[in-house]
Each structure stands twice: as structure tokens, then as C-alpha cells.
Amino acid sequence: MSSRIALIAVLILIFGSLLAYSQLRHEPLKVSGYIEAEDIRLGSRVGGRIAEVLAEEGDLVKQGQVLVRLEPFDLNEQLAAAKAEQDDQQALLNKLQAGYRAEEIAQAKAQVDELSARLQMLVNGPRQQEIDAARAELKMASSQLELAQANYKREKEVFEKGAGTQEKFDRVSDLLREAESNSVIRESTLSLLVEGTRQEEIAQARAALARASEEFNLRKSGYRDEEIAQAKAAVAAATANVAAIETRIGELNITAPTDAIVEALELEPGDLMPPNAPMLTLIDPKKLWVRAYVPENHLNIQLGQKLPITVDSYDEQFAGEITFIARNAEFTPNNVQTPEERSKQVFRIKVTLLDGRDKLRSGMAADVWLEPQGK
Template sequence: MKKIALITLLIAAGAAGAWWLDLPARLGWAEDNRSTVLYGNVDIRQVSLGFRVSGRIAELRVDEGDAIKAGDVIARLDAEPFQQALDAAEADAEALRATLAKLKAGARPTEIAQARAAHDERLAELQNAELAYQRAQRLRPAGTISQAELDQAIATRAAATARAASAREALALLEEGSRVEDIATAEAQANAATAKAASARTALKDVELVAPSAGVILSRVREVGAVVSPADTVYVLSLTEPVWVRAYVAEPNLGRVHPGMKVKVTSDTNPGHGYEGTIGFISPVAEFTPKSVETPELRTDLVYRLRIVIAKPGTDLRQGMPVTVHLPSPEAGT
């Protein structure tokens, strides 16, 4: 019985020793001197795609699960209202450009000749009125004409003088051309109309929804015939690249990682196939992760967030997939 008790005691002591030796590993206290293994999740960016203009959806060319390339046209709005707006804007711009050209060119030679002839006619009328006035002035002292007739001659001469002056100024205006201020105003209006036409042309191009990057369509939110605004999402796109891994490193191992370090990433789905990754970002801010441990010293561990860029992700890595990050051993260098 004593032998059996002694054997039982030795077995229990060995089990307790093995349990105690394995405790640091199970609690994460032990550090592998050859390599450090981190755990994280795949992080793939998603983009909500929509039109920059409001309108009615005329065509949706892709559906959920379809792979698309950057530059693919994946949806279109009804373009007729935008084409009509562009035609009207271009017509307005053309009219204002014609007005500007007219002001810059000034009066035509025939218009100047016409104004000069009108001026000569007014001068002839003035000369005739001047002769009539002088005649009436000579005849009035002798009583040959009445005072009323003299007054009429004076008024006729004054009116002829004013008409001649008006014709002279009109001729001068035509010969001088348009005012600088009028030309500047017309030029500004023409430029504004040209910009409005360019905006209408851009709006017409925006009736096509173009994929900004390669990826896979996750959601098709709208259907043909729906009226959408720029704030509405039509598709949700999961980008093919870049693919990142979000992982955390404990504070004691922080000195073993640095931006630019090459690491190996494996997934539970295909652990035999590794992906080459590069540490691109290490958070400068520590995060506290609570632990269910007994010792006060290890009640919380300081961890830092890492972002690892996968060089050639392929199609196997999916959003949220758990992965394992293998850091190189110190002997292998960085």
C-alpha cells in the first residue's frame, strides 16, 4: 500500500509540475526565442458607390458577386435631361460669344458711312437755317417781316444746330467703337456661359457610374427606374487591393517589430499556403486588453495595433477572416 501511495504521489507531483511548466505558455507569458506568432483578421476596404448627379436609373450592368475592373461602367442614368441642359447651355454661350465679338469689332463701315451722311445732312439744314436767320434779321428793322417770323427763324436755327451736334456725336461714337467696360462685361458673361456649358457637359458624363478600383460587388442597393440623388448608394464595392491584416502585438514584443518588416501570413483555410506581408503601420497609442488572470501584474496587458499589407492577396483572403502572422526569428534578421 505504501508503494502504491508513493507512486500515486509521484504521478501527481509530475502532473502538477507539467501543469506549472505549461502555465506560462497557456497564459501567454512564455516568449518563443525563435519566432513570435501574432493573430489578426483580414481587413478589406469597402466603397459605397453612387452618382454625382440626380436622375433616374436607366441601366445596372453588374450584380452582387460580379468582379469588376477599374474604369468599368457599371450603371447609367437617363441622359436625355442632361443632354438637353447641355444643348441649352452651349446655345447661350454661343450667343454671348457672338455679342462679345460684335462689341470688339465695332460698327461696320456701312453704318459709319450712314452716320456720316446723316451728319452732313444736318449740317446742310443748319446752313440753310443760318441763312434764313440772317435774312430775317436784316428785314426786321425795316418792318418787312414781323417779330414772330424773326423768332421762328431763331428757333429753327437753334434746332438745326442741336440736330447737327447730335449727328456729329453719333458719328463719333461709331468711329470710336464700343466702350472698354461694355466689352469687359460681355466677356465676363461669355466666360460664365462657357463655364456653365462645361458644367453641363460634366453632368452629362456623370450619368455613367464608373468603378474607381477593381473589386467585387457586395451589394446592389438600387434597381432600374429608381430616382437617386448624389447621397444615395447604388452599389457597395469590396476592393481587391489593398488587403490588410489588423493584428496586435504585446508590449514586451514591441521591440521586435518595425515598419517595413517582412512577415508571413497564413489562414486557417489554407495553412500550408503563406502570404508575404509587410508591416506598414504600428500604432503609437497603446491599448489595454483585459485578461482573466489571477496576478494583479498581468490583469491588463499593453498591446499595440499593427497594419500588415499583403503583397499578393489573391482571392482567398476575405473580409474578417482570422489569420496568423509569423514574425521572423531574431537569427534570420529583418
């Protein structure tokens, strides 16, 4: 009986000691949260019909890898038309910058010389030799007129006496009229030559020469700076249009911006996607962090501080670094578990994982130890 009492006493002593130790033992402070990853939602700014789906959920994709390809519709034709317009505007700019061809300038110079010579001829008027020749022709025409008048008078008298024929009288009459007309023409010609060129003709020749000279100067000077600037602006606009269409064509291929894992992808060829809408989601496995909430009375932490992190799946610690501390407090979320003061306000922190990224996964529950374990 006494041995039983002694055993009970030992058990009570052991239990009391354990109870006292548990009450006196200090458990290191930790906060719980979940591992999160950076989501990359990919889409296209142009949208369109799905032509090919080249990835599946769970695939590890490389940077630049094409994941989804859209049908081009009429973008290729738009690009061809835009490039043709660019070439046309560039050709016009090249023409303006090069100026007129040497043949065109020489042609304008020849026109100036020709009109200048004509003006000089009009200003100088007829030469003396021309006037003398006209006087001689008038004198000859006068002699022919006198002869024709004498023949007409003689033939008329013969005809009136009945000795001549009607045919012969008509012939000398025609010769008289022809001589009279020729004499008038020669007299008028001489009068014009003596009077010289009219002032209206000289003025007209001067105006024609001025126009030709301006055209010649214009071709020598080339095109105006304003015209070249306008052509350059047109080329720039056409080039920008080509670049914009090429960018839209580039948007037909949805590529991975970095090495990542395909998280969500529910597309089939033939599906229509609107512009700027997410088509698939990637997760960057190189960027994992724990979202946790720290009570206000344990906010003696700082950015850059290294903290250990544990998860239920592995019996080891992983290194983390505090990269964000919220400036504003908030009430404790329902999914946050802290050993104490759950009803008080907390501050959200972000602890970026420095290792274990090949083992840990987004969505895992994790504990962030604010104090070292084993104290």
C-alpha cells in the same frame, strides 16, 4: 518484472525530457487579425431612377466600366437650353468685340455731313440772288396789285351807274383780293430773306449736328471695355452652367474607378436613389492588408518593416510590410488573440500584403509573425 520497471522508467524519462523541452522552447511571437480590403462605395451626386443595372455581385469589373445607369429626366433639355444661352451670349460678345460694321459707320458719317451742311446754310443765311429774286417778285406783285386796283375802281364805277353786271364786278373784286394777298406774301418773303436765319434754328441745327457727331465717334470707337467685360462674364457664366449640367449628366453613369470586384449590389431598374447615397460597394483586390494589434511591450517595430504572414487556408508564408502604426494605445479588442498580456493596452498596426493577393480574400483570419519562425 524488472523489464516492465525499466520500460516505465524509460517512458518517464522521455516524458520528462519532452516536458522540459516544451518549457524551455521559445515560441515565436505572433499577433492575429483579419485580412481587410479597401471598400469603394459608389453613388451619384444627382440621384434619380435606375435605368439599367449592368453588373452583378461578384463580377470582376474593369476601370471605367459602366455599372449602373440612371434616367436623365430633364437634364438633356436643361443642357440644350444652357447651350442655347451660351451661344447667345457668345454671339453678343463677338458683336461687341467686332465693333460696328463699316456700313453703319459710313451711315453715321453721312448724317454728320448732311447736318453740317444744313448748319452752314443756316449760318450763311439767304444768298443775295435769292433776295434780289424776292424783290423782283414783290415788284411784280405790286404792279399786279396796282392793275387790279385800277380795274376794280373802273368796274365799280360802271357797276354803280348800272351799266356793268354783277358777275363782272365780282370777278374783278376777286382778282383784287388775290393781288393783295400775293403782294403781302411777297413782301413777307423778302423781309424774312433780308432778316436772315433765326438764332433758334441755328442752335437747333448745332445740337442736331453735335448728336450726330457723337454717334459717329461712338461707332468709330466701338463698344466700351466695360460692355465687353460684362459680355465676357456672361459667356463665362453660361459656359460654367453648361459644364455643371454636363457634369450632372456624367453622374448618370456610375462607373468603376479602378479594376475591382463587386461586393454588394442590390438594385433593380426603376428603383429611386437619393443623391450622394451609396448604390453599390466594390473591393479593390490589389489593396489587401491585415489589421492586427501589438502589445505595448513588443512595439519594437517600425514603418516599412517586412513581416511574414500566414493563413489557415495555405501552408505557406506571404510577405507583408508595416504601413501604419497607431500613435495612441487602446484596450485589446475582443477578437484579438495574442499569446500573452491580453488585458494590457495594444497598438493597432496595418500590415499591407506584398504578394498572395490572387489567393487571399478579405475576411480571412491571418497571423502576423513579429519574430521569425523556427527560433
